[in-house]
Amino acid sequence: MTEYPEVEILLAEDNPRDAEMTQRALRKTNFVNKVHWVKDGEEALDFLLRQGAYADRPASTPRLVLLDIKMPKVDGIEVLRRIKSNDHLKSIPVVVMTSSNEEKDVIDSYKLGVNSYIVKPVEFSAFAETVARAGLYWILTNRAPTS
Amino acid sequence: MKRFAIHKVRNKLLAGVLLTSLAALVITGISLLVYDLRSYNALRVSDWMTQAEIIGRANVAALQFEDRQFAEKNLELLKFRPDMEMAALYSAKGALFASYVRDGISRDRLPALPETDGIRIVDNTLNLYKRIVDNGEILGAIYLRVHYGFYERLWSYLAIVLAVSAFALAVSLLLSSWLQRTLTRPIMDVSAIAKRVVDSRDFSLRATKTTEDEIGSLVDTFNNMLAEIERQTRALEESNQALASQIANRAEAELALRESERRNRTLINASSSIVWTTDKSQRFDEAQPAWQAYTGQGEDESRGTGWRRAFEAEDREKLSSQWNAAQQEKIAFECELKLWHAASNAYRFVSLRAAPVLDEHDEIVEWIGTISDLNERRLAEAEIKRLNADLEERVLKRTEELEATNRELESFSYSVSHDLRAPLRAIDGYSRMVEEDYGDRFDEDGRRMLKVVREEAVRMGRLIDDLLSFSKMSRKTMDTVQNIDMTALAKDVAASLLREQDAARVRFDIWPLPAVHGDIALLRQVWINLLSNALKYSGTKPKSEVLVTGEEVNGDAVFRVQDNGVGFDMKYAAKLFGVFQRLHKAEEFEGTGVGLAIVHRVIVRHGGSIRADARPGEGATFHFTLPKRSIHD
Numbered sequence: 181m182t183e184y185p186e187v188e189i190l191l192a193e194d195n196p197r198d199a200e201m202t203q204r205a206l207r208k209t210n211f212v213n214k215v216h217w218v219k220d221g222e223e224a225l226d227f228l229l230r231q232g233a234y235a236d237r238p239a240s241t242p243r244l245v246l247l248d249i250k251m252p253k254v255d256g257i258e259v260l261r262r263i264k265s266n267d268h269l270k271s272i273p274v275v276v277m278t279s280s281n282e283e284k285d286v287i288d289s290y291k292l293g294v295n296s297y298i299v300k301p302v303e304f305s306a307f308a309e310t311v312a313r314a315g316l317y318w319i320l321t322n323r324a325p326t327s
Numbered sequence: 328m329k330r331f332a333i334h335k336v337r338n339k340l341l342a343g344v345l346l347t348s349l350a351a352l353v354i355t356g357i358s359l360l361v362y363d364l365r366s367y368n369a370l371r372v373s374d375w376m377t378q379a380e381i382i383g384r385a386n387v388a389a390l391q392f393e394d395r396q397f398a399e400k401n402l403e404l405l406k407f408r409p410d411m412e413m414a415a416l417y418s419a420k421g422a423l424f425a426s427y428v429r430d431g432i433s434r435d436r437l438p439a440l441p442e443t444d445g446i447r448i449v450d451n452t453l454n455l456y457k458r459i460v461d462n463g464e465i466l467g468a469i470y471l472r473v474h475y476g477f478y479e480r481l482w483s484y485l486a487i488v489l490a491v492s493a494f495a496l497a498v499s500l501l502l503s504s505w506l507q508r509t510l511t512r513p514i515m516d517v518s519a520i521a522k523r524v525v526d527s528r529d530f531s532l533r534a535t536k537t538t539e540d541e542i543g544s545l546v547d548t549f550n551n552m553l554a555e556i557e558r559q560t561r562a563l564e565e566s567n568q569a570l571a572s573q574i575a576n577r578a579e580a581e582l583a584l585r586e587s588e589r590r591n592r593t594l595i596n597a598s599s600s601i602v603w604t605t606d607k608s609q610r611f612d613e614a615q616p617a618w619q620a621y622t623g624q625g626e627d628e629s630r631g632t633g634w635r636r637a638f639e640a641e642d643r644e645k646l647s648s649q650w651n652a653a654q655q656e657k658i659a660f661e662c663e664l665k666l667w668h669a670a671s672n673a674y675r676f677v678s679l680r681a682a683p684v685l686d687e688h689d690e691i692v693e694w695i696g697t698i699s700d701l702n703e704r705r706l707a708e709a710e711i712k713r714l715n716a717d718l719e720e721r722v723l724k725r726t727e728e729l730e731a732t733n734r735e736l737e738s739f740s741y742s743v744s745h746d747l748r749a750p751l752r753a754i755d756g757y758s759r760m761v762e763e764d765y766g767d768r769f770d771e772d773g774r775r776m777l778k779v780v781r782e783e784a785v786r787m788g789r790l791i792d793d794l795l796s797f798s799k800m801s802r803k804t805m806d807t808v809q810n811i812d813m814t815a816l817a818k819d820v821a822a823s824l825l826r827e828q829d830a831a832r833v834r835f836d837i838w839p840l841p842a843v844h845g846d847i848a849l850l851r852q853v854w855i856n857l858l859s860n861a862l863k864y865s866g867t868k869p870k871s872e873v874l875v876t877g878e879e880v881n882g883d884a885v886f887r888v889q890d891n892g893v894g895f896d897m898k899y900a901a902k903l904f905g906v907f908q909r910l911h912k913a914e915e916f917e918g919t920g921v922g923l924a925i926v927h928r929v930i931v932r933h934g935g936s937i938r939a940d941a942r943p944g945e946g947a948t949f950h951f952t953l954p955k956r957s958i959h960d
Contacts, residue, residue, distance in 0.1 A: 195749050195753075197749065197757070198752065198753070201752070201753070201756040201757075300748070302751045302752050302755055302784060302785055302787075302789075303781075303785050303788070304752065304756035304758075304759040304781075305759060307752065307756065308756075
């Protein structure tokens with residue numbers, strides 16, 4: 181047994197408060213076993229490509245990636261582009277989380293094959309519900325092809 | 328004279344006719360007379376010869392038998408011939424044998440002896456002698472003397488001829504007067520017309536043609552002649568008029584020319600321009616006082632081509648090439664140069680204009696030109712140019728500053744949306760977590776306070792969202808300007824609002840609206856904000872009634888949105904369109920006070936205006952105007 185056998189969802193979020201609330205919301209659905217949290221885009225890519233700190237991670241891909249757009253170092257859009265241009269990764273559903281409607285324009289302009297996006301509301305309950313619904317949808321109803 | 332001539336013609340005609348008649352009558356009369364008298368004479372002579380024979384025969388016996396008595400009785404019978412004056416019988420021996428003498432006539436006239444046979448007419452008497460012969464034997468002779476009556480007959484005949492002539496002349500007079508009437512009347516008419524034409528100079532008069540003979544053709548010819556004269560007279564008059572008007576024009580032109588000359592002289596004298604002349608090869612050949620006064624050149628100095636030295640060195644070549652080109656083309660030219668000005672002891676900007684004076688063969692005789700001082704104007708223009716450039720630079724700088732500010736604003740908005748919302752989300756989320764995980768350890772008041780924290784966080788989030796959308800509206804470039812059917816747009820917005828409402832208690836009444844030119848996304852926001860505002864503030868009424876009307880006024884589209892809501896006090900109207908300005912308490916109507924600020928901003932950006940009209944409790948009406956053609960076209 182390695183350190184990361186049950187990873188189901190990769191959460192890339194630089195804000196620890198949002199990360200905690202997201203994790204809590206997902207956990208409350210009782211369907212999500214494991215959420216791995218990375219604090220920026222670089223770490224997200226290291227994790228997905230099993231490089232850097234994650235070089236010895238077992239060869240498993242998350243069932244869903246939740247990407248915040250605004251992150252230090254490598255931003256969410258760049259991570260998205262790398263995922264969708266990688267043959268092994270591009271089948272993973274990616275849900276982009278934005279802080280405002282302004283960023284929706286950015287997502288639209290990239291058209292990178294994002295599966296869904298969430299505008300993070302200020303209200304926690306709405307936020308939690310949105311996150312949980314998106315996570316559940318992609319995990320439960322849209323099964324990724326087994327690699 | 329003409330009338331007289333006509334009269335003469337008439338008289339001639341008359342005289343001709345009369346003379347002709349008279350001559351015929353006289354010749355005829357004389358011929359008749361001569362003939363008659365001759366035949367009368369022959370008749371009488373023959374008559375009396377026969378008578379003499381008869382008497383001779385009757386008296387043969389008496390002579391043979393010398394029966395004087397018988398003879399006397401026989402002769403006596405002659406008294407029945409009234410013209411018989413006397414008769415006598417002579418014996419063979421020549422002695423008077425018997426005689427008859429009409430009473431009253433003397434017997435002495437009886438010839439004593441018979442004369443030889445024959446007839447002798449003496450004193451209007453016919454004296455006839457004839458021998459009486461019987462069987463070759465001369466028995467005697469007879470003598471008859473008869474009143475001849477020649478003159479009586481002559482006179483009576485003459486009288487008849489005269490009477491007939493007189494009658495014939497009278498008839499011919501009548502005839503000729505009729506003739507002259509038919510002949511001369513048309514001529515008289517023509518003559519009268521001619522006289523009227525001459526007197527009145529009315530060439531439209533025409534003689535009347537009454538006959539188809541030579542006179543008729545004369546009338547025709549006369550009329551044709553009159554027509555021709557009329558035509559020529561008219562042509563002459565027209566030509567005269569044209570000539571007169573030409574003369575008048577010429578006089579006018581001469582007057583204008585004199586006036587123009589006078590003004591030109593005055594202008595030249597009064598003008599600050601320098602007027603100069605050169606010969607055909609651009610040389611000063613006479614004194615140029617104005618030139619010399621301006622440039623300070625002496626007459627000798629400027630003579631020939633010396634004047635060129637008064638221009639700034641680098642301008643001389645330009646002037647020469649332009650002038651030579653104009654000399655080739657024989658046209659006027661104009662160029663701007665710098666000329667030495669003695670009084671300012673400096674070169675000044677001048678405009679030189681020159682025109683060639685051409686002779687009748689289109690050859691240049693001389694050049695006349697002016698030089699106007701442009702210095703002040705050029706300096707002012709340079710100053711204006713400098714100011715403009717300065718202004719442009721400042722505008723550019725300002726624009727750059729504004730663009731920088733905009734960029735800053737954008738990044739500010741971004742960090743507001745991202746960085747401000749994140750803590751709010753945390754405040755809300757963590758108070759929620761506290762409530763969820765530790766709520767049972769709080770008392771009622773503690774839970775209420777926690778709820779307030781979360782509510783305020785949510786409200787602040789909304790404020791941030793509205794502020795962002797307002798700044799987004801303000802910054803949005805109007806790059807999708809198009810013609811917009813405002814009726815359809817307002818109805819579409821109303822329909823989508825109705826979906827979120829209890830449709831039964833809302834009534835939208837949208838009349839046909841004028842179309843406008845603008846950004847459909849921004850104008851959609853205007854309708855959303857105005858109509859949702861109308862619904863919001865009439866939400867306290869049993870039924871919301873919103874009336875939307877519009878019309879075109881002076882080429883602008885004017886719209887009205889009227890509701891039956893709570894209205895507001897007009898003394899706060901000035902605050903209505905400010906950001907975060909609210910006229911109602913948050914407890915009464917929710918909102919952040921950005922909606923109308925957005926409406927105002929969008930309408931102003933379209934070149935329009937908006938105002939509101941309201942009274943508390945009596946609804947509000949928003950009037951807004953958009954130009955048919957946006958200022959951003």
